[in-house]
Amino acid sequence: MTSGDSQHEKPKPPQPIRDAATLILYRRRGDRLEVLMGERHGASAFMPNRYVFPGGRLDLADYKIRPAAPLNPVSATRLARCRGTGPRKALALALAAIRETFEESGLRIAIPAAAQPDARPGPAPANWVAFCNGGLAPDPSHLLYVCRAITPPGRPRRFDARFFAAPAEAATGTLRPSPELDKLSWVTRQETESLPLPNITQFVIATLEDWLQPGSAGDPACRVPFHYMRHGQRRLDWE
Template identity: 40%
Template sequence: MTDKPSPTAKPKPATPRDAASLILLDQSGRTPRLLMGKRHQGHAFMPGVMVFPGGRVEPSDRSMSAYGMLADHTERGLLTRIVRPSPTKARALAMSAIRETFEETGILLGEKGLGAPATSSEHWRAFAEHEVFPSLEGLHFFARAITPPDRSRRFDTRFFMVDSSAIAHQTDGVVGPDSELTELKWLSFDEARAENLVWITRTILEEAAKRLEIGLEKDVPVPFYREWRGKRLREEI
């Protein structure tokens, strides 16, 4: 006869999945503006709120061709406090941010004039069709956050920033009433603060503002948000 779990026993927290998110930053005007999208009201996860494009890492993110390399300090930060660190994993996290940005906004980040990158992955087909090599240069890792353990869906998300000059192409029809993001907005930081944001998005927004003041190219510690025994922690990695 097997022992039955206590009715008061808490279920084991879900294992966080590797994910990435990206802030596109337009610094061409007097006031920097960043791109945000409104999630579909029908989503089970964060419905109807404003977010930065992002999602989980896919296997093809490890092998997709890319232009350039991550800065040394960016790679080092991405490989801090993780299981089985490797340059391939750091690269996959950055590539995931680029791919998810396209899948949610239609924006392809990278370099043109190099021909079509070779890929057999459906996730990256649009880059080959539009002859855009996804570019790792210019991506700045500036924050990390893990979804609290009481959530059914958990992500270990790395947040990147990149200047909008990295936009190589934009396709139509990706954003709309039946899409994951129903609208896109280029917002100043103050305008973004006035939107409907969940706590972590608002927190990452403030971290982005701080990092922009320090300088995106600077080798500085990266804030790491997680929850431990019911308390929100901000650490640095």
């Protein structure tokens, strides 16, 4: 290819923005607030070697699985204000956060499927079979919607991620690494200062304590921060 040809190369199409969900599991040890984080593998296409919360892309199966309890009503109200997020998608996003957390950490937020108010749940979608083993179904009633962020342009993958928080006491299982997330551990805000974190993760950790205060956590009208890029500038809106 000549230099003249290179000047007429078509620009690469923009990366599609995929819906995703992240779960911030937290616990208190005395006056210390700890969150569950892990390191993404070095071979990962998205954020290699960065410390993040469990999470991943919304799947079609997340619309098909039947939860054992309704979505947290505070989260449902907040997500209703989230542009492009109707009730079915809001629930599916919370369920995606639960599924991804199980896949990446081994921790499961679930109760018996028999707790569902009506009818039999039927077979689980393929992506949910391991999660539902033992007659369990996901329980999104513990998940509090706290933040939204869209990956900036120019990254190999882009996501429109909704961040949920849930107490560690709601989860069961044995913590274990996965092909996506390694070096899983409970860390304090101070301990994260020495870790390689994405910018949005730094923001979430810095703000989490405020979001969990009873006056905020129980308020459906509390506005949710929305981070994104426009015209090359970082923007922060509130939904």
